[in-house]
Amino acid sequence: MNKLMTMARQFRSDENGAAMVEYSILVGIIAAASILAILAIGAWVTGRFTGLCTILNGANVPGSCNATNGTGS
Structure with a gap:
């Protein structure tokens, strides 16, 4: 019975599971x-x-920019 009480006290004071959570x-x-x-x-x-x-498509610069495809020329 004494061994069972000792194991119960150790289990109660063990905080490894709480730290893991x-x-x-x-x-x-x-x-x-x-x-x-x-x-x-x-x-x-x-x-x-x-x-x-x-901005680039609205300005007078050569080429075009396609924002949907992420391409330009």
Whole structure:
């Protein structure tokens, strides 16, 4: 019985599982924030490129710019 009580106390004071859950949640939050940042930067770059193509197509410069395909000549 004494051995069982000792094992129960050790199990109660063991915090490895709780730390693992906390680190897993932290990694998930960091991954989600990274994905959102990458998507935001991609949208910003796309907007800048589209604006640049609009300006170039409106100006009297030789060639053309297609923002949809990401091509130019």
